[in-house]
Amino acid sequence: MSKLIFLLAVHNHQPVGNFASVFKKAFQDCYLPFLKEMVKHPAVKFTLHFSGPLWECMQAKEKESWEMVKEMVGRGQVELMSGGFYEPILSLIPEADRLGQVQLMNQFLQEHFKAKPRGLWLTERVWEPQLPKTLAQAGIEYTLLDEEHFHYAGVKNIYAPYITEEQGYPLVLFPVNKKLRYMIPFYKVEEIHSYFRQIEAENGVAILGDDGEKFGLWPGTHRWVYEEGWLQKFLAFLEKESVQTLTYSEYLDTHPKFGRAYLPPASYEEMMEWILNPDDYEPFRNLKKEIPAEARRFLRGGYFREFFLKYPESNHLHKRMLFVSKEVSRNKNKAAAIELYQGQCNDPYWHGVFGGLYLPHLREAAYRHLLEAEKILPLQQGWERLDYDFDGREELFYRGDKFNLLLKPSYGGSLVELDYNALSRNLSDVLSRREESYHRHKEQGHGEGKSIHDLTKSLPPQAAFLLKYDWHPRYSLLDHFLHPQTSPEDFRQINYGEQGDFVNQEYEFELKKRKILLQREGHIWIHGERTPLRVAKEVLAESGMIKVTYEIENQTDKDLSLLFGCEWNFYLLREEWEIKKNDLLLLGARLTMQFAPSPEIWHFPLETLSQSEEGYDIIQQGMCFLPHWKFTLSGRKKFSLAINLKEQNVR
Numbered sequence: 001m002s003k004l005i006f007l008l009a010v011h012n013h014q015p016v017g018n019f020a021s022v023f024k025k026a027f028q029d030c031y032l033p034f035l036k037e038m039v040k041h042p043a044v045k046f047t048l049h050f051s052g053p054l055w056e057c058m059q060a061k062e063k064e065s066w067e068m069v070k071e072m073v074g075r076g077q078v079e080l081m082s083g084g085f086y087e088p089i090l091s092l093i094p095e096a097d098r099l100g101q102v103q104l105m106n107q108f109l110q111e112h113f114k115a116k117p118r119g120l121w122l123t124e125r126v127w128e129p130q131l132p133k134t135l136a137q138a139g140i141e142y143t144l145l146d147e148e149h150f151h152y153a154g155v156k157n158i159y160a161p162y163i164t165e166e167q168g169y170p171l172v173l174f175p176v177n178k179k180l181r182y183m184i185p186f187y188k189v190e191e192i193h194s195y196f197r198q199i200e201a202e203n204g205v206a207i208l209g210d211d212g213e214k215f216g217l218w219p220g221t222h223r224w225v226y227e228e229g230w231l232q233k234f235l236a237f238l239e240k241e242s243v244q245t246l247t248y249s250e251y252l253d254t255h256p257k258f259g260r261a262y263l264p265p266a267s268y269e270e271m272m273e274w275i276l277n278p279d280d281y282e283p284f285r286n287l288k289k290e291i292p293a294e295a296r297r298f299l300r301g302g303y304f305r306e307f308f309l310k311y312p313e314s315n316h317l318h319k320r321m322l323f324v325s326k327e328v329s330r331n332k333n334k335a336a337a338i339e340l341y342q343g344q345c346n347d348p349y350w351h352g353v354f355g356g357l358y359l360p361h362l363r364e365a366a367y368r369h370l371l372e373a374e375k376i377l378p379l380q381q382g383w384e385r386l387d388y389d390f391d392g393r394e395e396l397f398y399r400g401d402k403f404n405l406l407l408k409p410s411y412g413g414s415l416v417e418l419d420y421n422a423l424s425r426n427l428s429d430v431l432s433r434r435e436e437s438y439h440r441h442k443e444q445g446h447g448e449g450k451s452i453h454d455l456t457k458s459l460p461p462q463a464a465f466l467l468k469y470d471w472h473p474r475y476s477l478l479d480h481f482l483h484p485q486t487s488p489e490d491f492r493q494i495n496y497g498e499q500g501d502f503v504n505q506e507y508e509f510e511l512k513k514r515k516i517l518l519q520r521e522g523h524i525w526i527h528g529e530r531t532p533l534r535v536a537k538e539v540l541a542e543s544g545m546i547k548v549t550y551e552i553e554n555q556t557d558k559d560l561s562l563l564f565g566c567e568w569n570f571y572l573l574r575e576e577w578e579i580k581k582n583d584l585l586l587l588g589a590r591l592t593m594q595f596a597p598s599p600e601i602w603h604f605p606l607e608t609l610s611q612s613e614e615g616y617d618i619i620q621q622g623m624c625f626l627p628h629w630k631f632t633l634s635g636r637k638k639f640s641l642a643i644n645l646k647e648q649n650v651r
Contacts, residue, residue: 004196006245008046009081017364023061024061044077049121051083055108081120088101091128093321102135116139120142124267125146125266141171149264164260185215189230264300265303275307278440324340336374340370364426367424382400402421402422415475430571431621431622432606433621439609480502481499484630501522515539524560535553549642551639552639554636559633560633562633565602570586579603593644603623605622605624
């Protein structure tokens with residue numbers, strides 16, 4: 001075989017906030033054995049990327065891996081790639097933060113490895129056409145994208161790199177070979193050899209850039225790659241067959257001619273399917289099978305930013321991040337910027353075959369760092385009116401020493417975010433139960449040891465119980481008027497009659513110094529009759545206390561028998577709450593919620609069924625509490641109640 005050029009880039013990533021045990025296992029089963037095998041083959045050159053959290057972990061705890069990287073960089077076997085240090089989706093964060101994240105990685109690699117990176121690993125290969133300018137300004141010369149990006153632009157030859165530009169700032173784009181991405185390391189070396197010959201026959205370059213976790217951390221791969229010797233056989237094949245391995249920068253220096261291309265916004269093929277809603281997913285998959293290959297470029301699936309439409313929780317996190325970014329930029333504080341960058345880590349902003357958004361500890365970490373960034377800054381306390389989520393309607397944000405609140409009058413006068421600043425904890429970080437495309441398929445894929453996209457996944461026996469879907473986001477301060485015969489299990493299973501039009505409808509609001517008055521003149525349905533009812537709630541925020549008072553007014557002359565519930569949803573661990581004498585104790589009794597008059601309180605865990613690398617996970621996303629009151633309201637009369645959330649004396 002003549003010297004086919006093979007460009008290999010390996011990308012390793014663990015998110016901010018992942019468990020220390022996951023980091024340890026990743027190094028033990030994957031990163032360290034991979035480096036140990038590669039260091040034995042100095043003639044095999046490759047390009048390597050670790051995300052910032054992994055570099056920090058390696059520097060502090062994984063010295064053997066650290067020293068092997070240094071050795072291979074020093075002898076020219078390895079080229080290190082840059083990237084956003086804490087692995088953000090670059091196109092979704094402000095440009096100043098893009099530059100800051102990339103420069104932070106550049107500085108780290110230069111300081112510790114004397115390596116000036118020329119290439120950048122683009123997180124999840126999420127491409128938008130404005131990126132070349134930012135990357136060029138950060139000293140980046142090239143990045144890797146999936147071949148699908150190029151197909152969408154009508155590019156026929158995906159065996160060679162191309163050059164693009166934005167406002168005259170150039171960037172070289174390498175198309176990652178999809179077939180190689182699926183073959184390595186899952187196919188036998190002989191089959192890869194045969195495909196290399198096909199690429200050679202096209203006078204092409206074998207270009208591969210993919211997750212390093214497939215070399216030992218994905219299910220079944222450690223045994224296949226190391227115990228059964230796949231990696232050793234593959235490296236021996238590269239040496240024996242005289243395949244020319246180069247780093248990407250070496251290729252740039254020795255093969256300086258490129259075609260030109262302008263690519264539309266895209267990510268890898270699977271990502272653009274995960275974005276789709278369940279009703280669109282199956283028709284899209286069927287259409288892909290039916291259309292001729294030459295027409296595939298016109299079929300693209302979704303657009304990454306649509307995750308903000310699909311998941312209100314993702315959208316809220318993203319807009320919260322932008323809000324913090326503005327304050328950090330205004331104050332020019334480096335320590336706050338590092339906290340902000342960690343809050344921009346991509347994983348909790350989306351969901352696909354990996355848990356991502358569905359993993360509470362990753363969402364919690366993002367919010368924790370954003371709140372820590374705010375605590376560093378000299379920010380003014382009090383209420384602020386703003387269109388927080390860019391929906392054309394004003395929200396109300398309160399910043400205090402103990403609590404932050406975000407109220408959304410346009411959606412039930414609800415409480416969208418409640419931060420407890422002492423612990424940098426967003427207590428409202430709750431994910432709703434919603435249908436996913438994979439809920440409609442009993443089994444997917446065919447077998448262990450293949451790509452995670454091909455693994456068999458069977459829904460667990462309790463799926464029927466878990467696949468109950470919420471009809472509204474799990475905010476707090478949601479006002480329910482329930483059918484009198486509603487049971488706790490009815491409420492949990494979304495099998496009840498909502499008699500009012502208050503939960504997700506608009507409330508009028510008025511800001512009076514420290515108080516917010518929210519009210520709605522709505523209706524309830526009793527025996528099929530539409531009856532006018534007014535709900536007013538006043539929110540008072542003070543140091544260490546939030547006081548909510550309700551007034552429910554019967555606007556008719558008839559007597560009304562009502563079951564009113566005020567829904568609260570909190571992200572709490574199982575041991576972090578209890579109900580004691582009809583008080584709700586939170587966070588080990590650091591916070592107490594008291595009610596007057598005393599209600600009955602229904603409560604249940606919000607559990608979701610989500611797919612992961614290994615199958616399906618049942619995850620508690622939060623706790624739902626429904627304090628509720630049954631009462632009869634005479635004509636033109638009012639019923640009042642109060643809810644106080646206060647901090648107890650904390651040592």
